[in-house]
Amino acid sequence: MLYTNLKHIETAAQLEKAISxxxxxxxxxxxxxxxxxxxxxxxxxxxxxxxxxQFFDMEFDNPEAVVIRRLPEVRGFMGIPFTIYYKxxxxxxxxxxxxxxxxxxxxxxKEFGAPANKKxx
Amino acid sequence: xxxxxxxxxxxxxxGPAGLTAGIYLSRARVKTLILxxxxxxxxxxxxxxxxxxxxxxxxxxxQLANIMKKQAKSFGCDLLANINIASMSLGDxxxxxxxxxxxxxxxxxxxxxxxxxPRTLGVPGEGKFKGRGISYCATCDGDFFxxxxxxxxxxxxxxxxxxxxxxxYASKVTIVHQFDHFQAFEHxxxxxxxxxxxxxxxxxxxxxxHGENGLESVDILNLKTNAVTPFKTDxxxxxxGYVANTENLKGMVALNDWGxxxxxxDLETNLPGVFAAGxxxxxxxxxxxxxxxxxxxxxxxxxxxxxxxxxxxx
Ligand SMILES: Cc1cc2nc3c(=O)[nH]c(=O)nc-3n(C[C@H](O)[C@H](O)[C@H](O)COP(=O)(O)OP(=O)(O)OC[C@H]3O[C@@H](n4cnc5c(N)ncnc54)[C@H](O)[C@@H]3O)c2cc1C
Numbered sequence: 384m385l386y387t388n389l390k391h392i393e394t395a396a397q398l399e400k401a402i403s404x405x406x407x408x409x410x411x412x413x414x415x416x417x418x419x420x421x422x423x424x425x426x427x428x429x430x431x432x433x434x435x436x437q438f439f440d441m442e443f444d445n446p447e448a449v450v451i452r453r454l455p456e457v458r459g460f461m462g463i464p465f466t467i468y469y470k471x472x473x474x475x476x477x478x479x480x481x482x483x484x485x486x487x488x489x490x491x492x493k494e495f496g497a498p499a500n501k502k503x504x
Numbered sequence: 505x506x507x508x509x510x511x512x513x514x515x516x517x518x519g520p521a522g523l524t525a526g527i528y529l530s531r532a533r534v535k536t537l538i539l540x541x542x543x544x545x546x547x548x549x550x551x552x553x554x555x556x557x558x559x560x561x562x563x564x565x566x567q568l569a570n571i572m573k574k575q576a577k578s579f580g581c582d583l584l585a586n587i588n589i590a591s592m593s594l595g596d597x598x599x600x601x602x603x604x605x606x607x608x609x610x611x612x613x614x615x616x617x618x619x620x621x622p623r624t625l626g627v628p629g630e631g632k633f634k635g636r637g638i639s640y641c642a643t644c645d646g647d648f649f650x651x652x653x654x655x656x657x658x659x660x661x662x663x664x665x666x667x668x669x670x671x672x673y674a675s676k677v678t679i680v681h682q683f684d685h686f687q688a689f690e691h692x693x694x695x696x697x698x699x700x701x702x703x704x705x706x707x708x709x710x711x712x713x714h715g716e717n718g719l720e721s722v723d724i725l726n727l728k729t730n731a732v733t734p735f736k737t738d739x740x741x742x743x744x745g746y747v748a749n750t751e752n753l754k755g756m757v758a759l760n761d762w763g764x765x766x767x768x769x770d771l772e773t774n775l776p777g778v779f780a781a782g783x784x785x786x787x788x789x790x791x792x793x794x795x796x797x798x799x800x801x802x803x804x805x806x807x808x809x810x811x812x813x814x815x816x817x818x
Contacts, residue, residue, distance in 0.1 A: 416644045417550035420566060424543035428586040459718035461648040461739060462635030479635030480645075483542075484586045 385440050386415055387423040389430075392441040395450040402469040405437040407495040409487075412441045412451045413464025418481040419443075422464050425484045432498050433491055468494050508608040511537045511582075513806055514601055516592075517617035517749070518583060519546020520792045521782025523572040524799030525615045525806070530579035532807050537582045537609055539601065541749075544585045545569025546619045547783070548792055552643050557792055568792070594756055594778050597813075612813055613806040616753065616765060616773070616780040617799065620746035620790070625657065629713030637719025637739050642666040645741075646673045652738035655680055655722065657710060663743035664692040670741065671701040678737070680705045682727060710740065748784045760786045771802040777813070779806050 384391050392398045392410060402408050411426055413419030426438040441448050443463050451457065454474060457465050462480030468490060469475065475494045478486070491497075513529050515522045518540030529536040543549060551565030560568070577583060588604040594614060602608045622640045624630055630638060639645040646669070654674045656667040659681035665688075667677050679696065684706050686693050696702050711725040711732060724735045748764045758766040758774040764786040771779045781798035783790045 414644070415566060416552070417641050418644045420549050421543040425586055459636050461637055461718065462639050462641075462645045480639070481635075485588065 389440040402472045407436040408469040419464040511611040513613040514611040515615045518544040519619045521617035521795035521799040524796045525803040526576035526581040528803035530581035617782040618749035620783040633719040649739045654739040658743035659686040661688040664696040770805040
């Protein structure tokens with residue numbers, strides 16, 4: 384299990400349930416390493432703002448994470464974390480390696496819509 | 505218009521330098537805010553094992569960052585992570601910092617400690633293949649390259665040490681380096697040179713990355729002859745040093761030719777009330793201990809500045 388404050392997914396069945404029970408899901412699949420920790424941190428930070436999205440992590444080396452490692456969308460990925468965005472149970476976007484908050488929120492806004500209470504300047 | 509939240513001191517950057525400044529300032533009852541663009545801890549969290557932090561035999565960088573964060577918080581320091589600074593006004597007596605979400609903060613003293621980030625080659629294809637064959641972290645991504653042929657770019661300690669560590673996975677490692685000699689410790693050079701899986705292409709650099717879905721080849725530019733040779737590879741690890749995160753400070757505080765903040769021995773910048781600490785300043789040695797030391801000096805100098813300012817205002 385990863386040491387984050389995100390909800391953890393530990394089995395393929397849990398992942399299946401998470402994406403079938405929720406319309407918008409982001410799963411960060413990584414390790415407790417340099418490229419992954421910043422992405423967990425971003426997800427933790429925006430969780431309260433993006434209430435219409437469910438954020439999860441999954442340990443990359445967990446054998447059950449094969450369901451993520453074998454997705455066609457991650458073919459060619461050679462950098463962790465693999466971050467997968469699911470809408471209505473389908474993968475709509477996947478990214479490899481470290482991302483900035485701006486990169487993550489751009490994807491969330493595009494795929495799932497910006498949060499209703501989002502402040503504009 | 506959003507309300508401006510007032511502090512005595514604002515620290516920009518929450519790596520070891522910024523967190524230490526936060527600990528010292530808050531402990532001295534200076535109302536302090538740390539603003540950090542990424543995850544709190546800075547480059548420390550990129551470090552799997554810190555073995556040269558005195559008093560702690562060995563610690564994971566993530567754990568050390570968490571302890572520093574907890575210490576700062578326990579003394580009352582406010583911490584905001586994953587923020588984006590939209591504008592800074594540092595020239596006046598009261599300095600103001602506005603975030604991209606519209607929140608504004610002001611304080612008479614600011615400590616700049618935005619640290620650094622890995623230098624990129626900045627050549628075509630680098631963005632496209634990041635995470636798809638290009639990596640900046642051997643410990644994170646090394647196992648993706650098991651039994652593959654890879655290239656390591658760089659000639660300093662981290663390039664040579666990481667090249668050796670990558671031989672655990674890769675079948676062949678080619679080090680591409682721009683000079684005819686390395687800028688690393690002798691033991692690191694020796695170890696890389698004697699390793700049977702490592703070969704060298706000197707006085708050269710990568711000028712482009714190619715591939716369809718993932719990285720397939722690179723162009724190697726010979727810096728002496730300007731000849732470009734295509735080179736098949738499954739992956740490239742780039743370790744060519746760090747750059748200071750000072751782009752948004754250009755024209756605001758004095759920087760040197762490398763974009764590092766120029767400070768005096770009290771870590772004062774050219775602007776009254778603005779101090780700087782850590783990897784962002786012009787200096788020779790970049791370590792957690794040096795960042796922590798400078799965070800301390802900057803915090804004490806800022807406290808002293810606030811004290812003098814208060815006296816002159818009363
Ligand atoms: C892989 C690796 C291994 C290392 N190993 C060791 C080791 O074993 N021992 C050792 O002593 N040192 C080691 N170092 C070096 C050490 O980590 C750095 O010298 C130290 O972290 C520098 O501290 P800092 O606070 O100045 O900056 P940083 O650690 O870079 O922190 C700066 C922080 O500021 C944030 N920031 C940047 N721009 C802005 C902005 N505009 N606004 C707000 N925030 C901003 C960044 O996101 C970051 O969180 C290592 C570094 C790396 C990368």
